[in-house]
Amino acid sequence: MSFVSKIEEFNYYREKMNEIILEKANLGIKRFFAIDSRTYDKGVLSSQVKEMLGLVASLVLRCNDCITYHILQCHKLGVSEKEFYEIFNVALVVGGSIVIPHLRRAIEIVEECLNN
Numbered sequence: 001m002s003f004v005s006k007i008e009e010f011n012y013y014r015e016k017m018n019e020i021i022l023e024k025a026n027l028g029i030k031r032f033f034a035i036d037s038r039t040y041d042k043g044v045l046s047s048q049v050k051e052m053l054g055l056v057a058s059l060v061l062r063c064n065d066c067i068t069y070h071i072l073q074c075h076k077l078g079v080s081e082k083e084f085y086e087i088f089n090v091a092l093v094v095g096g097s098i099v100i101p102h103l104r105r106a107i108e109i110v111e112e113c114l115n116n
Helices: 003-023 027-039 047-061 064-076 081-095 097-114
Strands: none
Touching: 003 027, 003 064, 003 097, 047 064, 047 081, 047 097, 064 081, 064 097, 081 097
């Protein structure tokens, strides 16, 4: 499976499942989704900085879907390759060596973003 298809598969699955989840009209879930989305809006911190923070947290918490999402958002917001590697370093220092397998996956996604 190529990296492109990993990103496409991620985006397709995420959109499809979010649609199903939100169609059920559970107020608590809808509110949480809204808070999650609005958290990354520009405020005192830029959206780019907030996405970078989200990426560090996702690496430390070892959530590959979250890692992929935040990498894609960071890339859209102009995060450079050097910035990604500094983000990864912060996550490794905070999370320790258990982050390394997730770092490998993160680098796959970053490489695909930067090469397209």
